[in-house]
Amino acid sequence: MKEIKVPTGTSDILPEQIPLWRYVEDTVRTVFERYGYSEIRTPIFEYTALFNRAIGDTSDIVEKEMYTFNKSETPGEDSVTLRPELTAPIVRSYLENNLPKIKQFQKLYYCGPLFRYERPQKGRRRQFTQAGVEALGSTSYLLDADKCRDAYRDTLKKYLEPHLPQLCGNCQRRFQRNVFRILDCKTPNCIAINKDVPAFDKYLCADCRAHFDNLIKTLDESGMKYGLDKHLVRGFDYYTKTIFEITHSSLGAQDALCGGGRYDDLIAELGGPSLGAVGFAIGLERTMLALESADIKMPEPPRPKVFVAVIDQKFSPKAFHIITTLRQKGISADMDYEGKSVKSQFRTADKLKSEFVITIGEDEITKQTLKLKNMVSGTETEVNESEFLSKPSF
RNA sequence: GUGGGUGUAGCUCAAUUGGUUAGAGCACGAGACUGUGGAUCUCGUGGCUGCGGGUUCGAGCCCCGUCACUCACCCCA
Numbered sequence: 001m002k003e004i005k006v007p008t009g010t011s012d013i014l015p016e017q018i019p020l021w022r023y024v025e026d027t028v029r030t031v032f033e034r035y036g037y038s039e040i041r042t043p044i045f046e047y048t049a050l051f052n053r054a055i056g057d058t059s060d061i062v063e064k065e066m067y068t069f070n071k072s073e074t075p076g077e078d079s080v081t082l083r084p085e086l087t088a089p090i091v092r093s094y095l096e097n098n099l100p101k102i103k104q105f106q107k108l109y110y111c112g113p114l115f116r117y118e119r120p121q122k123g124r125r126r127q128f129t130q131a132g133v134e135a136l137g138s139t140s141y142l143l144d145a146d147k148c149r150d151a152y153r154d155t156l157k158k159y160l161e162p163h164l165p166q167l168c169g170n171c172q173r174r175f176q177r178n179v180f181r182i183l184d185c186k187t188p189n190c191i192a193i194n195k196d197v198p199a200f201d202k203y204l205c206a207d208c209r210a211h212f213d214n215l216i217k218t219l220d221e222s223g224m225k226y227g228l229d230k231h232l233v234r235g236f237d238y239y240t241k242t243i244f245e246i247t248h249s250s251l252g253a254q255d256a257l258c259g260g261g262r263y264d265d266l267i268a269e270l271g272g273p274s275l276g277a278v279g280f281a282i283g284l285e286r287t288m289l290a291l292e293s294a295d296i297k298m299p300e301p302p303r304p305k306v307f308v309a310v311i312d313q314k315f316s317p318k319a320f321h322i323i324t325t326l327r328q329k330g331i332s333a334d335m336d337y338e339g340k341s342v343k344s345q346f347r348t349a350d351k352l353k354s355e356f357v358i359t360i361g362e363d364e365i366t367k368q369t370l371k372l373k374n375m376v377s378g379t380e381t382e383v384n385e386s387e388f389l390s391k392p393s394f
Numbered sequence: 395g396u397g398g399g400u401g402u403a404g405c406u407c408a409a410u411u412g413g414u415u416a417g418a419g420c421a422c423g424a425g426a427c428u429g430u431g432g433a434u435c436u437c438g439u440g441g442c443u444g445c446g447g448g449u450u451c452g453a454g455c456c457c458c459g460u461c462a463c464u465c466a467c468c469c470c471a
Contacts, residue, residue, distance in 0.1 A: 005462080060469050064395080085471090114471080119395080121465060130471055170468075181469090235470060245471095256471060283471030311429050342429055350431040361429055375431070 009118070009126025019299040020291070024284055025111060028131040037109040037133050042089040044113070048081040054088035054266060056237025061085070065116045082115035087238070087263065087279055088270070090134050095272040100137050104275065109133040111284075123254035123286045132260070132281030136267065152203045153179055163193045184233040199230055211241060238263040244280070250293035251286055258282045305394075306333040307349035311361030313339045318360055322370075325389050349375065356394060 006012055013021060029039070048068050055062050067082035083089055090108055093099075099106050111131035118124060156179045160167070164175060168187040175182065183194055204212060219226055226244075234243045243261030251257070260280020268274045306326055308319040316335075323333035334352065336345045342359075349357045359371040370388055373380045 008462085065469075116470080118469070119467090120463090121467095124470075128471065132471090186467095253466065254470070259471060281471060286471060309430075341424085343431075344424080346431040348431085354431095357430080359429070363429085371429090373430075378431090380430085 007126070009120040009124075011125070016301065019301045020288060021284075023299045024287055024291075025131070028111060028282065028284075029109075032109040032131075032133055035107075035133075037107040037135075040090060040093065040108045040110055041112070042083075042086070042093050042110070045080045045082050046089050046092065048079045050088050050092055050270075051081055051084060053269065054091070054236075054238055055085065061116060061235070065118055067115050067117055084114055084116045085236070086110050086112070086114065086130060086132060086281065087134060087236075087266070090279075091136065091266055091270050091272070091277070094134075094136050095267065095270060100267075100273060100275065104137040106136045107133065108136065121254065122252040123283070123289060125285060129284040130281040131284060132279055134277060134279035136277040137275040138277065148203060148205050148208050151205075152200050155198055155203055156180070156182075159198055160193070166193065180233045183231040194231060197230075201230075208241060215242060234259060234261060236263075238266040238269070240264045242278070248286070248290040250290050254286070256283070257286050257290060302332070303353040303355070304332045304334045305354070306331060306356045306358060307345075307352060307354035308333065308335040308358045308360065309342060309345040309349065310336075311342060311359065315360045315365070318365070319358075322358065322360075322389065326392060329392060331392055 032039075048066070051066060052062055061084050066084055068079055069081075070077065070079040090110065094106060094108070109132065111129070113127050113129050115127055117126060120126060157175070160175060160179065160182065164172060167175070167182065167190055168185065171182045171185050171187070171190050174185075182190065183197065185191065185194065201209075201212065229245075232243060232245060234245075239261040241262040241264065244259070245256045246258040247255040248257050249255065258280055260278070262276065262278045264276035265274075267277060306323070308322050310316055310319050316339075319335045323335050326333040334354070336348060340348070346357065355375060357373045357375060359373065364370055364385070367382075368385050369382050370385050371380055372383055372388075372394075374394075
């Protein structure tokens with residue numbers, strides 16, 4: 001029989017990694033909330049049609065990377081898909097729950113697992129976690145953003161057409177499927193051709209132009225550091241106007257920590273009013289890779305405050321009573337359950353990094369006291385048992 | 395889906411040109427005159443060398459296949 005292991009591209013998060021996860025999750029929540037975003041949670045799977053419509057069929061995600069299934073043979077039961085991204089589900093929920101009617105402008109954030117059927121590599125997993133924000137319903141200047149994109153697409157095609165034979169095989173395919181991707185190519189030959197590609201900002205309509213200029217002006221005035229990348233391309237069809245990424249050099253080929261942009265037409269495309277929106281998502285696993293490479297000190301794992309050791313196993317019930325009492329008073333406490341030697345119990349307490357050890361033996365029972373040892377300083381004190389248990393102090 | 399790299403103990407790695415019972419460090423467990431941790435020392439547990447075939451008197455090592463992991467393409471966080 002074949003050994004059953006964790007599925008390809010997924011991994012267990014073991015107890016020792018949990019503090020880092022908590023740290024990262026807590027941090028994004030705190031920051032998002034500081035910026036006025038509220039958390040929203042949507043299902044892990046959605047009807048497949050949602051992603052087909054939102055992401056667009058030029059994307060590989062829709063073509064071959066979705067976990068799609070149909071449990072029911074009944075006709076009319078629609079196929080569902082494990083969510084490969086979260087913008088579309090959130091827009092869906094925003095509309096379905098009439099959020100724009102309650103308050104047109106909504107600032108929402110999320111944090112959770114996503115699924116894409118891909119070949120794993122550094123920073124790329126089949127199940128991964130993203131935290132992101134969506135600012136939905138900001139007044140849209142632009143109903144004609146697509147026109148700019150179409151115009152630029154035509155310009156690009158016109159420029160690249162004569163060079164087509166010199167482009168790499170991938171790019172020749174891209175020319176038909178998605179010209180913009182050619183700008184992103186890493187083949188030396190293609191890079192050379194791309195160098196002289198017409199700049200996109202010459203092809204913006206007045207509206208987009210104004211939007212772009214305003215954005216740049218705001219960024220400059222707030223002292224925000226950024227770079228303009230005329231070769232930046234993002235995969236989803238729903239993006240309009242501004243797109244952006246944050247990358248980190250430690251991440252290898254998959255170096256985007258964060259990516260996002262405007263999607264001013266998506267709400268309307270999913271059946272809602274014509275309202276603009278912006279959002280971005282942060283890859284949590286990639287963030288953690290970057291944190292590890294930056295040698296950031298890991299948060300301390302939780303540890304028991306008290307470990308109770310017994311001289312003889314016959315005192316175990318007593319020890320059990322003590323840890324139960326302490327736990328009820330909100331103090332983390334633990335003990336040995338396997339009748340180990342005193343030395344071994346202390347070793348265990350040490351390994352757990354327990355702050356204090358209480359020892360119980362004949363002496364303590366007759367005197368009705370507890371021996372309390374501070375495991376950092378090594379000093380031992382004797383306390384009255386009933387006093388300590390009714391009002392523990394260290 | 396395509397290509398490269400790597401698979402030996404829980405982890406990191408050894409094992410002369412193919413040659414006996416596959417080793418070490420760390421980790422884990424027990425102990426060092428028995429009511430006390432960390433340091434040191436002693437002892438111990440632990441491997442169908444990823445799996446399946448082949449070549450050979452003999453394979454951890456060579457050949458083929460397969461699986462897994464990994465990096466990269468593709469695509470994307």
